[in-house]
Amino acid sequence: MAMVAERAGVAAGTIYRYFESKDALIMGTYADLEGRLLKKVKEDFPEQGTVREKFHHLARVLVTQWISSPVQFRFLEQFHNSPYGAARRREKMLDGNKDICAGIFAEGLEQKLIKELPLPMLFALFFGPLVYVSRDHILGFFTLDGALLNQAIDSCWSAVKR
């Protein structure tokens, strides 16, 4: 909290006018980040395109965003790996509100284009590699240029498509 305050150029106590606690700050920051990410996804979204095109769009936008701001990516990763990340997912599963990702999977399933597997597994197959690929790019283990990203997304598509 001290570091956050310092970077924000305010005193430590000031944070607590805007966030009830450290946890609230983390949750709020996550929600904000996710919102901005999804907003980017919705821009130029190929509403009329094929499912495959939608997946490509989604994946490309996400990965592009992630690797363009490593600090945010680290934050998202850590959030997902924390108990709060798990809690958030559990909540999300309960309220029927499909988010945009789940929507694309649903469409793919409906059209019998992708495998009939539990949704979390489809997510794992499709997003797992994208997250790892982004991380390794950020860490410098290899360079993810446009061509490689395309191949990565194709591979993910291969994993989930029938």
Added chain:
Amino acid sequence: MAMVAERAGVAAGTIYRYFESKDALIMGTYADLEGRLLKKVKEDFPEQGTVREKFHHLARVLVTQWISSPVQFRFLEQFHNSPYGAARRREKMLDGNKDICAGIFAEGLEQKLIKELPLPMLFALFFGPLVYVSRDHILGFFTLDGALLNQAIDSCWSAVKR
């Protein structure tokens, strides 16, 4: 450290005779865990089998181990996500010592069975989903029975194979 000492049945200070610091303890624990994991992989390893069979064996053993001991899985995950995990990988890349996983990929590449992509990317495509699938099983988002595990591994194989 206090908890570790207590579980070990020794005094807090004793740890420091065996490990220079908390970090060293974590690194050592990781190395030990990884060693045991790889040992399990080597048991019944289909030395004479096809590359695909080797991948299947590797994946099945790993996932089985992971989900059979969630605490260890959490530890491995956290380690990989920490700066020390990255440091370790960097070191590994430098010394030419191929570990068993890299070996299988090398074999697949040699036989032109899998895509010609940077090794970290192949790892991401193959192991990313496996890790995520294991995590979601542990968190209870779905149940990974034998059939689903098979489909998961097949999907991962689809992602990396030519």
Added chain:
Amino acid sequence: MAMVAERAGVAAGTIYRYFESKDALIMGTYADLEGRLLKKVKEDFPEQGTVREKFHHLARVLVTQWISSPVQFRFLEQFHNSPYGAARRREKMLDGNKDICAGIFAEGLEQKLIKELPLPMLFALFFGPLVYVSRDHILGFFTLDGALLNQAIDSCWSAVKR
């Protein structure tokens, strides 16, 4: 201070237009409360009664007020136990202004009805038990009905009378 402001329906800073500091607010609140208490004592005060009757009236009114509003009682108690309580008493001793309580004691002394002891000691003998009895009633250690209150006051009277 934040809570006080909220209950008062004003902003936090507004308090400082009316009270110089938290301490001043506390002192002012105490003075107000004491004033109201003494006002109640003066209503129906048996100006023509015996000293014993005056003591009874005084004690009954005070205890009745105290236990009818536990929050105020807590405040008075805490105030008396604080350095400010002591300071206030010291000031009071200096200015010759006898308050109503001291007046009754003076009358009793004059009429040789009560023991010749230092005033603070007479106060202790008479009010100490009343405060404690009120506190224990509020805390629920016993129930102070009218009969018990009468006995309590009689006992206090026994303690100070010759």
Added chain:
Amino acid sequence: MAMVAERAGVAAGTIYRYFESKDALIMGTYADLEGRLLKKVKEDFPEQGTVREKFHHLARVLVTQWISSPVQFRFLEQFHNSPYGAARRREKMLDGNKDICAGIFAEGLEQKLIKELPLPMLFALFFGPLVYVSRDHILGFFTLDGALLNQAIDSCWSAVKR
């Protein structure tokens, strides 16, 4: 806690090896103090004396102790006025273990020497003035010499005796 540590000549963290929390430190300190007080009461206790003599002994020892160490007296007072003091009393009432004070009251009641009133009320009548008298002596409102103390105790006895 910082001040306690400093006075104890240890680092802040050291306290927590001996007391689980600030509350535990307070409770422990109180128990210790009370124990020492009661030990003093038991020395030279007139086991064969009359109830009145026992009360006199008890009161004299307590007041003498209190005023001989004002800091401890302040602590005891604050403790009794805190929620923990109330909680402690409640616990004590539940376990039948009569403490030495309650024992003397019981004896007095048995011998029909003191009024039949609820125990908390008898405590209030007898100890209330003693506490107040000690406090006022410590604050310098008057000087409690041996003679005055005797009169105070006699007065308290008058308050509770039949």
Added chain:
DNA sequence: TATGAATGAGCCTTCATTCAT
């Protein structure tokens, strides 16, 4: 070699007070 008491920097949070608006 093992112990475990001691350390102290650091953590999150609160709250009386100020001051530009």
Added chain:
DNA sequence: CATGAATGAAGGCTCATTCAT
């Protein structure tokens, strides 16, 4: 006059590490 955002010292507590025994 009132506001309320900002302040920052202080609070209780944790924990990796050290060192005399």
